[in-house]
Amino acid sequence: MNHQELLQDLTESYLKSLISDVSGSLSSDFDSSAPFGELGIDSFYVLKIIKRLEADFGTLPKSLLFENFNITDLAKYFVTKHAQKLSARFAAELEVSPAPAGARQLEPVRAIEKVKAVVNGRNVAVQALGPVRILEREAWTHPEFGTLVRGLYDRYKYEGSASRGTRKIAPNLFIGSARRGYFNYGRSKNIILLYSYSGPQDYLPTLREEMYRYCEANNFQLNILNDEEMQPIGGKAFSATPFGAIQRVLNLKEFSLEGGAMRRLRYQVSKFQKSGVCKTQEYRCGSNPETDNNIVRIIDRWCEGKTMVNPLVHEVKAEIPAGTLPGEHRLFLTYLDDVLRNVILISAMSSEINGYLMDLEFYPPDMPMGGLEFAIVQMIKVLGAEGCEVLSLGGTYGCKVDSSASADPELEKLLDDLRQQNIFNDETNLQFKNKFRPVTKPIFLCRPVGSGNPDNVIDIIMMIADPERMQTLDGEDHTTSPEPTRASDQRFAIEGDRSRVLSEFGFNPLNIPHERVEFDLKTDSWAQLHMPGIDAQMRHLHSHLQQPANVDDSLRAIFPFTHFVLTASGQAAEHIFFKAWPKKGVVPQNLLFPSTIFHQIDKGFTPRELPQPAIFQLNSQEQYKGNMAWDALQAQVAQDPDAIACVCIEVSNNAAGGHPVSMQHLRDVKALLAAHSIPLVIDGTRVVENAQLLIEGEKEYAGKSLWAVVREIFSCADAVIGSLTKDFCVNKGGIIATNDVKLFKRLQEIAFIAESKAHRGQSVAQDGERSPHLAGVKRAQCSSRAPGGRALHSD
Secondary structure (H helix, E strand, O other): OOHHHHHHHHHHHHHHHHHHHHHOOOOOOOOOOOOHHHHOOOHHHHHHHHHHHHHHHOOOOOOHHHHOOOHHHHHHHHHHHOHHHHHHHOOOHHHHOOOOOOOOOOOOOEEOOOOEEEEOOEEEEEOOOOOEEEEHHHHOOOOOOHHHHHHHHHHHOOHHHHOOOHHHHOOEEEEOOOOOOEEEEEEEOOEEEEEEEEOOHHHHHHHHHHHHHHHHHOOOEEEEEEOOOOOOEOOEOEEEEEEEEEEEEEOHHHOOOOOHHHHHHHHHHHHHHOOOOEEEEEEOOOOOHHHHHHHHHHHHHHHHOOOOOOHHHHHHHHHHHHOOOOOOEEEEEEEEOOEEEEEEEEEEOOOOOOEEEEEEEEOOOOOOOOHHHHHHHHHHHHHHHOOOOEEEEEEEEOOOOOOOOOOOHHHHHHHHHHHHOOOOOOHHHHHHHHOOOOEEEEEEEEEEOOOOOHHHHHHHHHHHHOHHHHOOOOOOOOEEOOOOOOOOOOOOOOOOHHHHHHHHOOOOHHHOOHHHOOOOOOOOOOOOOOOHHHHHHHHHHHHOOOOOOOHHHHHHOOOOOOEEEEEOOHHHHHHHHHHHOOOOOEEEEOOOOHHHHHHHHHOOOEEEEOEOHHHHOOOOOOOOOOOEOHHHHHHHHHHOHHHEOOEEEEOOEHHHOOEOOOHHHHHHHHHHHHOOOOOEEEEOOOHHHHHHHHHHHOHHHOOOOHHHHHHHHHOOOOEEEEEOOOOOOOOOOEEEEEOOHHHHHHHHHHHHHHHHHOOOOOOHHHHHHHOHHHHOHHHEEEEEOOOOOEEEEEO
16 A cells, blocks of 8 residues: 555544544444435534544635545545645554655644642632632532632622523633632633623623733633623723624513514414413422423423533433422423423522523424413513513524624624524524514624634634533643634635525535525435434334344335345445346346446446336326336347346336336236346335325225235345335335345345445344344335325334
8 A cells, every 4th residue: 555545544544533523423434435414414513523623734614524525535635635734643654655745743732831729728720819710610619719609609690600501611710819700711722712700790891801811821812702892901902793692571570462563472372372271380390200200201302303412401301300400490381281391491690680591491393383482471470470570581692683893804704604504593593582572682702803713713603512522621731732824715716696505505505595496306315314203213213122023024024035135225235236146237227326327337237228208208197107118128128138137127216206117017027027037126215105106096006005015016026125214214224135045145245245344343134133223114104295205204
């Protein structure tokens, strides 16, 4: 292996390890050719991956993973663009191969100096005779600072201080020299984010100046979330870039649904009220085990639809049944016909504010319209009757509600781009809160003018979105790298409106708003779709994983064959099948999927497409456009039957617009081929759709069981190949079915070799026996969807 090949291999391993670590679910031995979309890498994870890569390579194009679709392509990009840095990173591994000219070691990182002092016998990071830096969880029980911190918290806490999320996002305290107030702040490498302040307003400028000096002394990038533009600190001007909004409902006693301004809210509340008998009541956690369990179930269902769940949600979920939820929090439960529909946790703010923060809300995806609006209105009535004046609806990050004369232009442009791509944009949440007609104040991200790299705002976003992974604790030994040099802002000069729209949304078609899409051809593959029904089916299958099951018996109930090979995907099944097929030659076929044709050509076959001519006649009313051209097939067989390796038919033919293949056609083709001992292979990826269309359109099959018709279709074949992620209610897997013992053994050998090369350590068949995705095939059933296809749901 030469230097370039070894560098490519090492880079692929590095990228796999990094992406595996970011995803938290992928193993590091996944297929290098697998598209990122199929691996579940969505826009949120792309953002995280780019930032991790930028730590090593400097500023990178934000469209990098959309332009390089898999690990192989991405590695080629880095080997081409960053060969020197890669050669330095892998210097030891590359010693066996001469390094390219100019390669050098990366500069060593610089250690950040720390100052330690002993406070009442405990080591605490401090600045001598100045402010104290300490973890909040330690401060509350600290013999010197505990009383101080609790007193400041109780008297001055507002949204940022009261929120449970602050403990995760900003776990550090910066207590001022005069001990009159403190900041909650988070740190990620050399980035400091001041998230909240507890103390009197007249002390805030003093404490900010102390924090500014601390950051300057330690070469930290200071960032402050603030609800107004800031005055200079220590003579240094600060920019204030729109970053979000905070909203409060005031004068709770006078809150009413009357008037035109409340029309939308009034409608939503009435919709929920008309759904049944509804009520909202306060609940003391731990007082009723059945209620506690119902709350936990609601939280679990809420979590199911989330890409990422903040760890504090799991903490609260554990505290509720244990009865350990802290006293400053209150729970309100809303029922519809005695069924729990949502749970709201509110947190007390200071006595000076006289109100509560709506901190956490949980509800299932099938909650009737207006359920959350009803709950909040009822809660406002309760708080108003108690004499409370304020209900804060909390902060919303990513939205832009006001402009700023002192905004950092580069930072603002980057945030605008992220909003347009819906990577950092929560306008839906803002619009929901607006129905309550709250007082809205902007949140600005403030930082010293001219300091830092604007691109590190993504790190700040990630400090809020994924704090535990991003957090750098003050008490640890940490290093920081020099700020990367910004690359020039690259723009793509591409002609055409479609290319411009694609560029605007980060070269990710899934980010483009539906109203700007001319033809919506979203995937029908369960391997890529993210829907509550799919998640529910996967949970159902996983719940049966430990129960006794016979995969072969389950498969034989649908596939009338004796031997099966289960694969990781439909493409893997095609690859193995055509590699194992004993006879090479011509393959007459209807219009197969492109990946199938690729595997045919790659394995030495000659595909010959003989589609039903009506496919190309737009006005044709032919029902079975999935059929092959009968006359052309007869002529091909008559001309040279020995040259034919097999005939391949895809049912519910995708390239023919999903049109089915008739049962009579399959019988006729089978009879024609049997006379010449030519095998018929059926691609059964969409066989359930084909069967449903036969039931709907043929008297012979009206009223028949769907799976009986599927079995009859397969009975015409000598072998079946297909993906299980379209019609079989699973999100992973492919299948090959045959009655030929020799072919089966050959398939097993190839599958085993393929799996061994991938370092998975087990055969595909063994993997299938343990996989809930594949073991659950028999439990699928069909129901109709929009014209042009069928959807599958679990029973």
